[in-house]
Amino acid sequence: MLFTRKSAIPLVALFAAKAQAWGTTIHNQIAFMAESFLTPQTTEVIKHILEPEYEGSIGRAGAWADAYAHTDEGEYSSTWHYIDSADTPPAFCNVYYNRDCTKGGCIVSAIANATVKFGSCVDAVKAGKLKGGSDVECSMALKFLAHFIGDITQPLHTSGVAIGGNAYPVVFGGEETELHSVWDDLILMADAKADKDFSNKTIDPYFSDLLSRTRKDTFFSPTHEWLACSDPSTPVACALAWARDSNAWTCDYVFSQIFNGTDLLESGYASGAFPIVRLQVSKGALRLGTWLNRIVEDWYKKDREVILQTNPSWVDGPMEGK
Ligand code: ADE
Ligand code: ZN
Ligand code: ZN
Numbered sequence: 001m002l003f004t005r006k007s008a009i010p011l012v013a014l015f016a017a018k019a020q021a022w023g024t025t026i027h028n029q030i031a032f033m034a035e036s037f038l039t040p041q042t043t044e045v046i047k048h049i050l051e052p053e054y055e056g057s058i059g060r061a062g063a064w065a066d067a068y069a070h071t072d073e074g075e076y077s078s079t080w081h082y083i084d085s086a087d088t089p090p091a092f093c094n095v096y097y098n099r100d101c102t103k104g105g106c107i108v109s110a111i112a113n114a115t116v117k118f119g120s121c122v123d124a125v126k127a128g129k130l131k132g133g134s135d136v137e138c139s140m141a142l143k144f145l146a147h148f149i150g151d152i153t154q155p156l157h158t159s160g161v162a163i164g165g166n167a168y169p170v171v172f173g174g175e176e177t178e179l180h181s182v183w184d185d186l187i188l189m190a191d192a193k194a195d196k197d198f199s200n201k202t203i204d205p206y207f208s209d210l211l212s213r214t215r216k217d218t219f220f221s222p223t224h225e226w227l228a229c230s231d232p233s234t235p236v237a238c239a240l241a242w243a244r245d246s247n248a249w250t251c252d253y254v255f256s257q258i259f260n261g262t263d264l265l266e267s268g269y270a271s272g273a274f275p276i277v278r279l280q281v282s283k284g285a286l287r288l289g290t291w292l293n294r295i296v297e298d299w300y301k302k303d304r305e306v307i308l309q310t311n312p313s314w315v316d317g318p319m320e321g322k
Pocket of ligand 1: 021081082083084156157158159160163164165166
């Protein structure tokens, strides 16, 4: 995890250890939404790539990466869920790949790597060499994509400020919490009026509604803009564009509309964020479905160079683990 280099556990680690993603079942739901954009060919290929327990559904597999990051075996992937950019909101927000992607990898490099791997797995399926989820690395690549293309739309997964808000204490609905969880879970749960997790087996009406709004293209930013970068032969450029799109909210809303000391559910902060969360979740779903389709369609130019070597300016993010 994040603070293993230190012998004493810094106070913020207590906040930082738990939050890692949109809430677990929100990931399932984003990937269920994405399923509805898949072509019959992509749906067929995916059935061969996922292990049988997922029944060919990326929705069912959408939360796997978080559980995996919390195992000893998968701990190496815990930094792949975010990119800790050196923002100074509300004045300046941006993400730079070589500056911000940690040595162990970040969400941008993880999406790029999983894309390249998944592309080779699709070829293996097409050649009849891969069936029944028999290649664990192929299944992992798909499960990583199904998860990270969701995570990258959560603004605090693309900001290093206060460790992605994990070290930013706030009050929400009378409970003391931190800003990261507010954006991972609490705003959306309040918007959906949900008092328990969503299903991990079928799509929930809140998310079906987002799907129909996506199809009708009624969000305040048009769907073609969400897909402005969607060529899997430039995975770093696209993942970086998605990270920048999401990170812009940290200046524009997340850290600029905080009413200090107020309860964020009551102060108008949460209701102002409802449209942002709906939009971000919907972007994740449409991008995921489109990305997988384009890889399966062989639409992209495969021999393009992908540069992944990084020299981050810091290891522990802008706050250097403090
Ligand atoms: N851990 C450190 N930075 C993080 C971030 N931006 N999002 C989630 N977990 C983190
Ligand atoms: Zn995650
Ligand atoms: Zn998170």
